[in-house]
Amino acid sequence: MKALAKTFVVVWLALVFVAAAIGAMLELGPAALDLRAPVTDHLTDTGVSHPVTAVLLNYRGYDTLLEIAVLLLALLGILAAGGAAGSAAPKAAHPMLQASARLAAPLMILVAVYLLWAGAFLPGGAFQAGAVLAAAAVLLHLVGLTRGWDSPRLRLRLGLAGGFALFLAVAAALLTQGALLGFPPAWAGELIMLIEAGLTVSLGLILAGFFLFLSRDLR
């Protein structure tokens, strides 16, 4: 009875919230703070020509720096909570499926590199590229071509932390020039590409790690 009353109250409150928010949104005027003009006005100084990439890596670069730190922290949490690992050999899928995955994986890497390169002037960038890389790794694992990951060795650790370390190094180097992540316009394009390349590799490994470290059997 108590559970039923709780359900009733929560559902009722949720409906009231939805009605109020929809009413407010239908009445909503134009945005009080329009950031589109400042973003486009300084776009030539950012080193990239796509506004979202400019916001992510130049205007608000420290958001992205902290974001990769959060990802790394979550991965460390997963490794810490993993418990005793029993790395089960993956179950091999149908040979046809394995052959398709073998064909798809190099193409996915190609797509990831394209997305990384296109991020400077089209929708795309390190996060999309990293997600495609991670998807390739998960695909290979699901068809039984790669094992789930145990605790990472040195090379994998370097790959997981490398993107964050590179980003941090660039940020520290720029700090000596004046401001944290205040890119000089002449170098901004190259620096952003360098950071994004490092981020792509690390993000791909970290996102794949979320799946592959968790796919171990707990004993």
Next chain:
Amino acid sequence: MTSGLLFALVGVALFALGVAGVVLIAQLPRRILAFNLMGSGAFLVLVGLAQRGDLPDPVPHAMVLTGIVVAVAATALALALVRRLHALTGRLQLPEDDGD
């Protein structure tokens, strides 16, 4: 009504569904799903309201891109903790929810 506004309205509904799920569902994996639904709703509101005009505002779009990645990280960590709980106690619920 622009399609951006429609996205925002759907986002509000998804967010409320997610909140209700987080509060009402005792099973932790489903609660994590509801938490993700909440996040997706919030992202839809941000992206939808940012493109009401003719030209979309890139700042909320970049924020959502950051938010999606952080949500993935939080989900993975939550799943790892739930797995650990299941391995230790054999249950998928928190102790205070067992009575419900």
